[in-house]
Amino acid sequence: MPTPLKYIINFFCSLRLTVVCLCIAMTLVFIGTLAQVDEGLYQAQNRYFKSLFIWWAPGDGSFRIPVFPGGYLVGSVLLVNLIAAHIRRFELSRKKIGIFIIHAGLILLLVGQLFTDVLSTESALQVTEGSSKAFSEDFHENEVVLIDQSDANQDRVVAVPETLIASNKEIALPAAALSLRVKSYWPNTDLLKNGSEGAVPAGATRDVGKEVFVKPKPTTAKMDERNLPAAVVELIAGQNSLGSWLVSPLLRKQTLTHQNKEYEIGFRFRRHYLPFSLALIDARFDEYKGTDIPKNYSSRVRVQNPASGEDREVLIRMNEPLRYAGLTFFQFQMSTNKVGPLQSTLQVVRNPSWLTPYISCVMVGVGLLVQFLSHLFAFIKRRTTSA
Amino acid sequence: MNRFARALPWILVAVFAAWVLSSLRPAKEPGFKLTEFGKLPVLLNGRVQPLDSVARNSLLQIRTKQTVLLEDGKTSMPAIQWLAETLMKPDVADTRKIFRIDHPEVLALLKLPEKEKYHSANDIKPAIAEMQKQTDRIARVDEKLRTPFEQQIMKLANGLMLYNRLKNSLKHETTTDFAKELESYRKVIAPGVAAVRAQQSGQEFSQQAFDDILEYLSRYDFMSRFSYPMLIPPIDPAKERDAWESMGASLMGVVKSGDLHPATTYYAGMSSAYAQGSGPEFNRQLAEYRGWLKGKQFTPELAKGRKESFFNTLQVFYKATGIYLLAFLLGCVSWFKMSPTLRRAGLYLAWLAFAVHTFGLVYRMYLEGRPPVTNLYSSAIFVGWGAVVLGLILEKFYRDGIGIVTASLVGFTTQIIAHNLALAEADTMIMLRAVLDTNFWLATHVVVITLGYASMFVAGLLAILYIIRGVFTNTLSPAIGKSLQRMVYGIMCFATLFSFVGTILGGIWADQSWGRFWGWDPKENGALLIVLWAAIFLHARWGGIFKERGLMCMAVFGNIVTSFSWFGVNMLGIGLHSYGFMESGFKWLMAFVASQLLIISLGLLPKHFWRSFRLTAATA
Secondary structure, eight states, X not given: OOOHHHHHHHXXXXXXXXXXXXXXXXXXXXXXXXXXXXHOHHHHIIIIISSSEEEEOOTTSXXXXXXXXXXXXXXXXXXXXXXXXXXXXXXXXXXXHHHHHHHHHHHHHHHHHHHHHHHOEEEEEEEETTOEEEEEEEEEEEEEEEEEOOXXXXXXXXXXXXXHHHHOSEEEEXXXXXXXXXXXXXXXXXXXXXXXXXXXXXXXXXXXXXTOEEEEOOOOOOTTOOOOOEEEEEEEETTEEEEEEEEOTTSOOEEEEETTEEEEEEEEEEEEEEEEEEEEEEEEEEEOTTSOOEEEEEEEEEEEETTTTEEEEEEEETTBOEEETTEEEEEEEEOOOSSSOOEEEEEEEEOTTTTHHHHHHHHHHHHHHHHHHHHHHHHXXXXXXXX | OOHHHHHHHHHHHHXXXXXXXXXXXXXXXXXXXXXXXXXXXXXXXXXXXXXXXXXXXXXXXXXXXXXXXXXXXXXXXXXXXXXXXXXXXXXXXXXXXXXXXXXXXXHHHTTOOTTOSEEEHHHHGGGHHHHHHHHHHHTTSXXXXXXHHHHHHHHHHHHXXXXXXXHTTSSOTTOSOHHHHHHHHHHHHHHXXXXXXXXXXXXXXXXXXXXXXXXXXXXXXXXXXXXXXXXXXXSOTTTOTTOXXXXXXXXXXXXXXXXXXXXXXXXXXXXXXXXXXXXXXXXXXXXXXXXXXXXXXXXXXXXXXXXXXXXXXXXXXXXXXXXXXXXXXXXXXXXXXXXXXXXXXXXXXXXXXXXXXXXXXXXXXXXXXSOXXXXXXXXXXXXXXXXXXXXXXXXXXXXXXXXXXXXXXXXXXXXXHHHHHHHHSSOTTOXXXXXXXXXXXXXXXXXXXXXXXXXXXXXXXXXHHHHHHHHHOSOOOHHHHHHHHHHHHHHHHHHHHHHXXXXXXXXXXXXHHHSOSOOOOHHHHHHHHHHHHHHHHHHHHHTTSSOHHHHHHHHHHHHHHHHHHHTGGGGGSOSXXXXXXXXXXXXXXXXXXXXXXXXXXXXXXXXXXXXXXXXXXXXX
């Protein structure tokens, strides 16, 4: 009768566990793919793949129970299973060298992807011909900002992530010696001039918020749509209220003065500031004649880095990104107007783990080739000797 | 073996090779040299192609065939002749029965005879207003939510739109003598332009000249916005090679340039000659136009026109389909009759079909300047090709007809699939969008993963043969069972390697394109499912979790996984590889999945239900 410890070790080393986990993984991938039709990629990804369990909230959703393993759980169990099986059963021999390389490559791939999940960020840098930008904007996250513009050379930005706005009523902003009170928050909205289509008055006391109406919309999960939130926030200095503003990515900037300082208040896409700037010199967008099939997208940019003194031109095109300062810049979108300066959007990706799939591919490919070629040669030898 | 038995395979090869080459025979064209006309280069869908391709592709979209059946019910008219009529004799073209309508409610709505499948433009004309009403309404309905009736209406509307566009591509559809029209246009230009200038600067002008030129210009403006292929080549190819124009745009441009583009007068000459039935005049204008093109250094475009016309005429894939079918039948029969002659006949025919198939594949690569797989259509052609290679290799080792049957069945089926995909795409050689414009990744990722699909299907088919032969016949001896099992294992190893490497290469391409190795896109997930299933197969086999019959059922399930990955994910309507919901495609996919599940359930029957095992048990 094996001891409990032996039982656990046997369990994690077993081939049956591998097969069961792979079957669970297949089911997960299949369900997660179909779910994207209704839930959208971003949500399905978080729910099925980047989770330990798939949760189900029966009834009114007050509690939830795990009903199926999620991507992280299956991945971790497979990883443990793989390592345990190798320690327990595999001796390094010529016959098994192929399998070793395959599994090592797989481990590298899985771990590398885990690091990517945790560490990588993606954002968009939108720049018009003739101008430059030194920040990129997040695809999903938003932030409420209070910008101290009193210094002519610098802006001091206090940024409050949307998640805090959504869940808190009072947020202290010590950097500005103020606090923020959230009076209303809508995760996705249209802003209208009047109360038609079920819009409610914003009810702010300062600036445009006094007249604008907010029409709440259900949040979208579609791949190419973005939620546009709105909030009515009140600024409080000590005991006094400075008033409340309606802030939203849809509104132009609103300013206020407090204690002789000029501030800007807003709700914008979350910014990732870069220690250098990219200027767009020339954007090209060609289509095949007589069609709207894109033939070529490219942006000629100038990288200007004050710290290193760099100032050089680079061409960014489809399938040819710019890798610079630990970031990669891809040609993402292009405005298609026929007149006026073009606007090019670059996707900015930080992924320290980007090389792992390349190495893993080579390793697993070589391992598979070695393993199967040795079988093939043995097979051919047998047939030629028996024939 | 007697001499006849030895010669039969070669006789069959000779007969069918002759059949393949028969289309090279130059067509007897007593009147108009329409084959030469078909070779003329034009610009459509962003690429230079011969009028013959425009004709075939347009007719495929409208009529789902590359020919038109004439009134007598027997003679069929080639596509280029139909196009010539549409471009230059639209009144006659209106009588041709080209519009395919299957849905009975549509026929009733348009008051068309119920028994007929094909209808002419004249037949439909009385009901145009009703069509318009319907399309206005249906256009606002989301594509995925349309009923079959609505889809058929929209399909018909698209066909009518394409037809009307073609009618106005060479000349305005109401023009009866285009050459004469251009002559009068030429006379009207100078005074007309002067009149317009005078009118704009507020001076005195001739109302007659003003009205005349505006009347012509409005005709040509309509043509320029509505025409389908661009017929007029650039006036200075050395400067701008792709500055092709539609006939209408070119004629409007005369106001600035002052002179008619020579191509317009040649086409006009051809048009009037064709309308008047004058063969020699048509051929003369055609020859002069070709001479002009050559003189202006349009040799590459002329060559393209010639080569692609040649390829269209050869109809290689259609021929290969027929030969594969025969090879399959011969292979199957050779099992039951245990006849080495029939096996050899099947094998040689399979090789012939393979040679024709390969020629078609390579020639397409040559025409496009691309690796073999660029869209869904060519992926089907290549999956078939890869599977045939594997089948022929198996036959070389085992020599028992199994390889032939596998190769020819997959070859035949994929050709049918490809043909149906061609009906859905406007042009199977369409230009590639920017992100796909990379021969390196097309040659590596796409080719490797398509070979992965091919090998999964071959393994699945071998397993189907095992199950069918085992359950329904007594031909599954232990020796054959073992050899089938080894074949399946070998092919699955190959499939694992190619599917895995292909999937990773796809991820690396995505990383180079938009910085994300893996995005859980449906197509990526589909590929991952294949790799996972292949891994499960191998691990289950190594762990002894399943034995021979269980592994065969798993291999058949692999067919379901692969078809989901190849087609199913495209139908979900989401993700980067979405081609939208193809209703008939979905029905066929479901039917295929059901058939595979049926075979798996047969495979799971206990041993005593298998005819082959019962006999073995009885003799043991």
